[in-house]
Amino acid sequence: MQRRAVLAGASSLAVLAGCLSDDEVDDRGEIEIVIDGEPVNLSEDRYQAEHAENHSMDFHLHEGSDQWYMEGEERVTFAEGIDLLPYFSFETVGDDYVLEHDGDTYDEADASTEMTFLVDGESVDPTEYTLEDGDEMVLEVSTTE
Structure with missing residues (x-):
């Protein structure tokens, strides 16, 4: 069992290692x-890049972390x-x-x-604000149905 934990941890580090590159934005x-x-x-x-088939390195999440990660040549909003x-x-x-999330649509x-x-x-303004290293982002959706 410990061997599996070490292997799982090592594979997670391999994916996370891409986020630690100094060549691109790493926020x-x-x-x-x-x-x-x-x-x-x-x-x-x-939701995690390690498990999701359709993740993007431009903005993604990693298992074992409560943070977002951004790498690529340009920052995202x-x-x-x-x-x-x-x-x-x-x-x-x-x-x-x-x-849209899990088949539910929230439309202002x-x-x-x-x-x-x-x-x-x-x-x-979410379409204008470009994320920066250390930002704490919160999206709150409220419906009164």
């Missing part, structure tokens, strides 16, 4: 997504980061934001839906 920070008062458990395997996470889709339709065009985007406790 990280905290992330929380809350839908109707319930935090999405982003530590589930399906808050909105782009959310859209790059497995099982999430984010877009702007007109002046409204639309989030619906008067009962509101989204709040915070970085380090301050409200930001």
Whole structure:
């Protein structure tokens, strides 16, 4: 059993090692997504780069960490980061934001839906704010259905 734990840890380090390269942007920070008062458990395997089939190195999560990671030649915006996470889709339709997660759609065009985007406790425009190293990003979705 200990051998498996060591091998699993070593394989996780191999994936994480890409995030430690000095050749490209290597930023990280905290992330929380809350839908109707319930935090999405982003530590589930399906969201982690090690397990997700459709992860992006531009913005991703790793098992054993509560942080987001960003590497690539260009930084991403808050909105782009959310859209790059497995099982999430984010877009702007007109002046409204639309989030899809696990088959549920949250659309600000619906008067009962509101989204709040915070970085380090301050409200930001998710399509304009470019993430920086150390940012604590929070997406809160509230519906009144």
